[in-house]
Amino acid sequence: MDIVELSRLQFAVTALYHFIFVPLTLGLSILLGIMETVYVMTNKTIWRDLTKFWGILFGINFAMGVATGITMEFQFGTNWAYYSQYVGDVFGAPLAIEGLMAFFLEATFVGLFFFAWDRLSKVQHLIATWALAIGTNLSALWILIANGWMQYPVGAKFNVDTMRMEVSDFMAVLFNPVAQAKFVHTVSAGYVVGSIFVLAISAWYMLKGRHVEFAKRSMTVAASFGLASALSVVVLGDESGYTAGQNQKMKIAAIEAMWQTEPAPASFTVFGLPNLKTHTTEYEIKVPWVLGLIATRTADEPVPGIEDLVNDAYVRIKDGLIAYRDLLAIKKSPRDEALRADLEKHVDNLGYALLLKAQRPDVENATDAQIHAAAESTIPNVPVLFWSFRFMVGLGFFFIALFATAFWLSARLRLDRYRWFLRIAFWSLPLPWIAAELGWIVAEYGRQPWVITGVLPTALGVSSTATGNVLFSLLGFALFYSALLVVDLYLLTKYIRLGPDDALSPAPVALRAAAE
Amino acid sequence: MFPRALRREILALLGLKAVLLTVLYLLFFSPSHRIEPTPAQMQSHLLRE
DSSP: OOHHHHHHHHHHHHHHHHHHHHHHHHHHHHHHHHHHHHHHHHOOHHHHHHHHHHHHHHHHHHHHHHHHHHHHHHHHHHTOHHHHHHHHHHHHHHHHHHHHIIIIIIHHHHHHHHHOTTTSOHHHHHHHHHHHHHHHHHHHHHHHHHHHHHHSOOSEEEETTTTEEEESOHHHHHTOHHHHHHHHHHHHHHHHHHHHHHHHHHHHHHHHTOSHHHHHHHHHHHHHHHHHHHHHHHHHHHHHHHHHHHHOHHHHHHHTTOOSOOOSSOOEEEEEEEETTTTEEEEEEEETTHHHHHHHSSSSOOOOOHHHHHHHHHHHHHHHHHHHHHHHHHHHOTTOHHHHHHHHHHGGGHHHHHGGGGTOSOGGGOOHHHHHHHHHTTOOOHHHHHHHHHHHHHHHHHHHHHHHHHHHHHHTTOTTTOHHHHHHHHHTTTHHHHHHHHHHHHHHHTTTTEEETTTEEGGGTSOSOOHHHHHHHHHHHHHHHHHHHHHHHHHHHHHHHHHHHHHHOHHHHHHHHHHO | OOOHHHHHHHHHHHHHHHHHHHHHIIIIISGGGOOOOOHHHHHHHHSOO
């Protein structure tokens, strides 16, 4: 493995690991707000106990999320120095705002949530809990604005003097449609994770006949909030599909394993076996119209296939080469205005010319065969995207069915009658995490070979550091994160087994242990 | 919104946190501790050396 692959692997491992904790934090924070609101409205102490108990599990998860998130931010400096230099002016702002928000807004209200039950009135504590939930979700917004810009870089211009991308319109970065669609889709997925977490553990209590009243109320909240969230994930995922269809056409074509452009409206492939050698998808089962409607929201606009998009990339690389040659000339004659004006005309495709760096160092002398090879390199890993997307969507529809059943049973006060359903709910516990991780694989793997779509190839963003350094830190992360996971699972299972009565009153537990 | 004593405590803690983060930044992450590619290095990285 070279430095690029190792750095990518390290970022992927740490990002996927970090995202084990993030969606649960997002989901549980809102559920805590709902439960405490019911407590303040009804004054029934069982709702305060519910908030406190799920709050303990939230706290364990929150701490892990913070610890694993910090390492992600450091990697931009250590492993991705050229990336940070090239796009730091744009990418750095939302990342910094997120850091400030997490360290000050979120952290303050986390403190109040845990330690101010006796120091604040009920309403004041409720405000602190909702502020925690809102702060948590706002942190996600800033991260996704940064990530959305990597997918669809708007509001920035290349500056030939500083040799980097600089913000030209911060509002365009802020209201980037890709970022907004990703934000609502991702937080909704987090709400599903939180709801299934509560649903599954409550189902386990009911199967064991423990804390039944507590579990019933928890399941009722999780079922209704989860159903709304699961439906939102699908609807807002459709919005993500539309924005990708407009701005990341190659990603959509790869997700669909659509090698050739289909006449409008394009059909959606439910099943198929993508063949990379023949550029075909075997044993396809297609649903007419669906892809055309998702990706274009029209019935008369075609969705371009991979081969046509490769041809587009070929044209853009040739255009980008003009910008590249202009840059070389400007290096020798920095004050030549004619060269600068010509660069301005072609600079949008400069990133495409940089794809040729993988073919040869003297890009300006690239042969036609090398330009073709660079254009081919814009195809991401089709089978991985094709299957990740289908498993994710399949799980999304399963969650709707699960929550709809739970909602129906809770509305009819029959949650404890059907043990088969409680077993399904319990064993569904890992599924939302699988769906969330697959979602990130589709989003980020589908962006390859770009670190910033159309602007900077991933290979050019990596720091000039020794392979051994990255290998060492990767192994360190693997060991440290494995240990953290063991601690996390130990603490979560410990408090879940204790249950709300014992977890909320440690003294009786300690006394019982002493007596034994 | 919150009781005065708690407000004071929160403000003091936030102030302390801001100071600690600034010290942490100055000690380990300020420009003198970073290796940032210069525009010239960026140029030779992206263009032919």
